[in-house]
Amino acid sequence: MNYDVIVVGGGHAGCEACLATSRLGLKTLLVTGNIDNIADMPCNPSIGGPAKGIVVREIDALGGEMGKNIDKSFLQMKMLNTKKGPAVRALRAQADKITYKKEMLHTLKKQENLEIKESLVENLLVENGYIKGVLLNSGEEIGAEAVILTTGTYLKAVVLHGSSKESSGPHGEKPSLYLSDCLKDLGFTIKRLKTGTPPRIEKSSIDFSKGILQPGDDVCYNFSFSKKLDYDPASQIPCHLIYTNETTHQIIRDNLEKSSMYGGYVEGVGPRYCPSIEDKIVRFSDKERHQLFLEPESIYYDDIYIQGFSTSMPYDVQEKMIRSLPGLENAVINKYAYAIEYDAIDSLQLKNTLETKLVKNLYTAGQINGTSGYEEAACQGLIAGINASLKLKGKEELVLKRNEAYIGVLIDDLVVKGVIDPYRLLTSRAEYRLLLRHDNADIRLREYGRKVGLVSDEEYKRYQQKLDDIIELNDRLLTTKINPSDDVNNYLVSLGSAIIYDGIKLYDLLKRPEINMTNITKFIDLDYDPEVLEQVEINIKYEGYITKANKEAEKMLQMENVKIPDDIDYDKVINIASEARQKLEEVRPTSLGQALRISGVNPSDIAMLSMYLKKENKNG
Amino acid sequence: MxxxxxxxxxxxxxxxxxxxxxxxxxxxxxxxxxxxxxxxxxxxxxxxxxxxxxxxxxxxxxxxxxxxxxxxxxxxxxxxxxxxxxxxxxxxxxxxxxxxxxxxxxxxxxxxxxxxxxxxxxDLVEAESVMDLINSKTDKARKVSINQLGGKISGTIRNFRQDLLELLASIEVNIDYPEYEDIEVITNEKLCSKVKDIKERLNEIVTLSENGRIVVDGIKTVIIGRPNVGKSSILNRMLDYDKAIVTDIEGTTRDIIEGDINVDGILLHLVDTAGIRNTSDTVEKVGVDRSLKELDEADLVVLVLNNNEELNDYDYQLLEKIKDKTAIVAINKCDLDNKLDKNSINNQNIVEINTVDLDGIVALKDKIKELFNLEELDKGDYNYLSNVRQITLAKTALNVLQEVEEGLKRDDPVDLIGIDIKRIWEILGEIIGENYSDELIDQLFSQFCLGK
Missing domain, CATH: 3.30.1360.120 (Probable tRNA modification gtpase trme; domain 1)
Known part of the structure; x- marks a missing residue:
């Protein structure tokens, strides 16, 4: 049996990858160890948040599935950073883990061109540098033009708690024992990474009155730019905030050596951005308490997830720790916390398209590339799926730039800087975050999604209507003037705004910090979609900052446009430091802009490289 | 190659x-x-x-x-x-x-x-100071360059950047971890005082550096006045060198005459201009246009008037032109009869001279020292930015700081203000060459002289 594309792994990266290729008309096979675990969330029950929430909207704008799926399966929605500027606002949903999986499986099952097979891949079939298919543990060989590996934490997975160490994937699933050796044989550098997850507590055993209620927002939000789903904000399920205390800290300090991490049982490198509770106690010993969030996982079962309490302590110590927490004195532990180690490849061995440099038509996405997080995985899966399809169709591949999308930032970081610990997206990783807002993800990326072929006519029409409305509203504000009158000035005074003596454009009035779009409706009828109003308001209010950001991006693009030929011989570039030469050789950047971002490559090296390229261009 | x-x-x-x-x-x-x-x-x-x-x-x-x-x-x-x-x-x-x-x-x-x-x-500042050192014509200038060569100014700026970086990190962490209470929340109020402090410190460096630039580059001094008031004679007296053609025919100096003198270790770069007056002579007109341009670029203007004649319209026009500049009014030919009404000169810095003896010239030099605080400079530790590129960048940083203050006044969100603060951090990096930009390197090295 032959397919165009085989996707190995049914997590968040795998789902986006196989949906993208099949939707683009390629015959696709998804191979997964357990169909019931497709789109599983083995760790926190939430999607979105700072940077990540923006990525979900970018996925949606490009025609991916995550945004639509979470819109159908959330327990609670919250807009974060609302007191800050528009650039850093981000939506976060508490997800119903069961509904999320169910909805995604439903979408996969009804998808044309897509088949799902429950099996483990043991080996990759490679001929003349091209991927040709996979070998299953049943001994069956399946051929394909392209293969996308989205193996998550399953490569040689080892689950740890205390001194216990067993070969297993999350939830006792079977790990993939042979695939990473196969990758090693193909020349890939294998890294060992680690992550962890906190315990789950039986809901009925918790006294929630000792926590602080954390409800969802009382406004409706959706991730997807497509059809809006209305819901009753009152139907949302709340979370609760509690704190650790001195007793908890003492238990942890007394038992530190029993944890897998401090007992020296862990080889993998853990994420800096998601420390275990024992790490927090050790590294921030002056803190009297740490925040913990009690989060529901689903309405179909009663596990409560303790966010902020991941640990690799043995079970008996975990019990003591948990029961020292307020409201959890009588806690019944449904699942103990554990750390998990797994193999990943070196992301420097990838191209910007997520195709591997070593094996043609082989793509990788998600945790295998060293990232952490559902959103980070999903967006890579989507990009790998899109690029595998474009390549097989002989079309130009899709590479998003750092000023276009967080996805662009993430992939560029992966292939240029590489990862040491599991990579998480942060707003501070983006140089142009004011341009990369959650509210304008469609304006940034819909055209790409449409060109690729993942955006339907209906969705595209909706987007075009939005664009037209934005232009129209902007024009109206520019051309409509109000004149001073008692009525107008009294209104302005009531808003704490200065009175006017001459006519003023509504556009200029809106620039005043104390005036918002709602105030403008006093003077002009604004029958527009809230998204349109928001867009225009942000563009006007923050025009100065946006202009500056665009100028900065322009400078970056000039460097980005100086291409470095694939076959460059760095030994011929003279007078660059040997460390820089080594790094350049390792990364093989595609542009001067990328070269500039490699650590260990200094301005003087760039100057020499730039001179070399100019000379080569002249000669060539 | x-x-x-x-x-x-x-x-x-x-x-x-x-x-x-x-x-x-x-x-x-x-x-x-x-x-x-x-x-x-x-x-x-x-x-x-x-x-x-x-x-x-x-x-x-x-x-x-x-x-x-x-x-x-x-x-x-x-x-x-x-x-x-x-x-x-x-x-x-x-x-x-x-x-x-x-x-x-x-x-x-x-x-x-x-x-x-x-x-x-x-590093970049050091590279530039090597050029300054080689070009420096006085001892003081050499000291400024040597201090830079030792990386002193780089150190100051590096500390600056570290402060900003810490501030930035605090802002960023608030964005990425909005629900964590453990982290100090950077509010606009907190930013206000920090920004004010940084602005003051940077301003001080820029002001010092402007003087420092004068130490290195010299004071560009332009001598103006209507024809035949004795501009070239004064220049020559100061230079002690017959570079300008001095005659009694009006409008003889048709080109710009230049020369450097050392006033107590500070270089005066003197420029004599063609007499400024309305003229139909095309050759002379070119000279007059250039004179006006020199005037714009001058650090100091010396307006020469004739004691032996009444002030006329041209003199008043010139007095008007120097109104906003650092300027000295030199009344020449004081050895001749006084026909000029001093009370109608609206300028504090008047020096009476004649080109026959030296006293007036000494008085003129003293006035220059007074105007540029040269005594003060002497005490300085020469820890300045000393060339135009560095000072321009520092001023750009000050402008962005100004924008930050405006943003704070408007109560713009802290994360937007953070973007400007990051920009300042990058600009300061450019001063010491820790940021890369292609134009910078090109500009910098085309400025170097052969073989330095």
Whole structure:
């Protein structure tokens, strides 16, 4: 049996990858160890948040599935950073883990061109540098033009708690024992990474009155730019905030050596951005308490997830720790916390398209590339799926730039800087975050999604209507003037705004910090979609900052446009430091802009490289 | 071609008894040795000075001292040879020619310093101060450059950036972890005081540096006045040198006459201008237009008036033109009858002079010292930014700080203000060359003089 594309792994990266290729008309096979675990969330029950929430909207704008799926399966929605500027606002949903999986499986099952097979891949079939298919543990060989590996934490997975160490994937699933050796044989550098997850507590055993209620927002939000789903904000399920205390800290300090991490049982490198509770106690010993969030996982079962309490302590110590927490004195532990180690490849061995440099038509996405997080995985899966399809169709591949999308930032970081610990997206990783807002993800990326072929006519029409409305509203504000009158000035005074003596454009009035779009409706009828109003308001209010950001991006693009030929011989570039030469050789950047971002490559090296390229261009 | 060996005359032509020809690159020692008669330079120890002769075949060109410095402890980090020539300009040129014939390439403008910078030997501020050092014409200027060469200013700016970086980190962490209470929340109020502090400190550096620039670049002093009031005579008196053509026919000075004088260690760059008046003579008109341009660029204007004549419309026009500039009104020809009404001159800095004796000239010099706080500068530790590029960048940073303050006043969100703060951090990085930008490097190195 032959397919165009085989996707190995049914997590968040795998789902986006196989949906993208099949939707683009390629015959696709998804191979997964357990169909019931497709789109599983083995760790926190939430999607979105700072940077990540923006990525979900970018996925949606490009025609991916995550945004639509979470819109159908959330327990609670919250807009974060609302007191800050528009650039850093981000939506976060508490997800119903069961509904999320169910909805995604439903979408996969009804998808044309897509088949799902429950099996483990043991080996990759490679001929003349091209991927040709996979070998299953049943001994069956399946051929394909392209293969996308989205193996998550399953490569040689080892689950740890205390001194216990067993070969297993999350939830006792079977790990993939042979695939990473196969990758090693193909020349890939294998890294060992680690992550962890906190315990789950039986809901009925918790006294929630000792926590602080954390409800969802009382406004409706959706991730997807497509059809809006209305819901009753009152139907949302709340979370609760509690704190650790001195007793908890003492238990942890007394038992530190029993944890897998401090007992020296862990080889993998853990994420800096998601420390275990024992790490927090050790590294921030002056803190009297740490925040913990009690989060529901689903309405179909009663596990409560303790966010902020991941640990690799043995079970008996975990019990003591948990029961020292307020409201959890009588806690019944449904699942103990554990750390998990797994193999990943070196992301420097990838191209910007997520195709591997070593094996043609082989793509990788998600945790295998060293990232952490559902959103980070999903967006890579989507990009790998899109690029595998474009390549097989002989079309130009899709590479998003750092000023276009967080996805662009993430992939560029992966292939240029590489990862040491599991990579998480942060707003501070983006140089142009004011341009990369959650509210304008469609304006940034819909055209790409449409060109690729993942955006339907209906969705595209909706987007075009939005664009037209934005232009129209902007024009109206520019051309409509109000004149001073008692009525107008009294209104302005009531808003704490200065009175006017001459006519003023509504556009200029809106620039005043104390005036918002709602105030403008006093003077002009604004029958527009809230998204349109928001867009225009942000563009006007923050025009100065946006202009500056665009100028900065322009400078970056000039460097980005100086291409470095694939076959460059760095030994011929003279007078660059040997460390820089080594790094350049390792990364093989595609542009001067990328070269500039490699650590260990200094301005003087760039100057020499730039001179070399100019000379080569002249000669060539 | 950067692995080749470069050579150039490193001392300015025409001055001094000794001229130095510098060679840098992997073949520097071999090539020098091929034209040297004396010890075998390829076998001498590093950092030694060797006596001998430069020869072209059998012909002795010059008697020389040759310094051999081996990589990497040299200015460029490459092998460097310096030939001290004693035979004057013509011989030195001949020595250079010989080296070029034997495989050296003539160094491009600033190429030695460029190599030092590219090889990581010096940072950007240091690279620039080398140029300043070589161009510096007074002792004070040399001190400023030497301080920079030691990286003192880089250190100050680096501390600055560290402060900003810490501030930025606090802002960023609030964005990425909005629900965590453990982290200090940076509010606009907190930013306000920090921004004010940074702005004050940077402002101080810029102000000091403007004076520092004067130390290094000199004070550009333009002498103006209507024709035949004695501008060129004053210039000549100060320069003690007959560079300008001085006659009694109005409008004789048709071009700009320039000269440098040293007033207590500070360089005055004097420029004499064609008399400013309405003229139909085309040659002279060009001179007048240039004079007006010089006036715009001047650090100091000396307006010369004639004591022996009443003020006329042109004088009033000129007084109006210098209203917003640092200016001195010099009333000349005080040895002749007073016909000028001093009370109608709206300027505090009046000096009475005549070009017959020196007292007036001394008074003029004293006035200049007073106006530029030269006594104060003397006490300074010369820890300034000393060239236009650096000062311009620092001023840009100040402008962005201004924008930050405006943003704070509007109560813009802290994360937007953070973007501007990051920009300031980057600009300060550019001053010390820790940010890369292509234009910067190009601009910088095209500014260097040959062989420095």
């Amino acid at each position: 950067v692995n080749d060996t470069i050579a150039a005359i490193s001392t300015s032509l025409g001055v001094g008894a000794i001229s130095i020809v510098r060679i840098s690159g992997k073949d520097a020692i071999r090539i020098a040795n091929s034209v040297f008669k004396g010890k075998n330079l390829e076998e001498v120890d590093s950092h030694t000075i060797n006596y001998g002769h430069i020869v072209d075949g059998e012909e002795v060109i010059d008697e020389v001292l040759v310094s051999v410095m081996k990589s990497p402890r040299t200015f460029t980090t490459e092998d460097v040879v310096e030939i001290n020539c004693h035979g004057g300009i013509a011989t030195t040129k001949k020595v250079l020619e010989l080296l070029l014939l034997n495989g050296c390439r003539l160094a491009e403008a600033g190429e030695f310093t460029k190599r030092a910078f590219l090889n990581g030997r010096i």
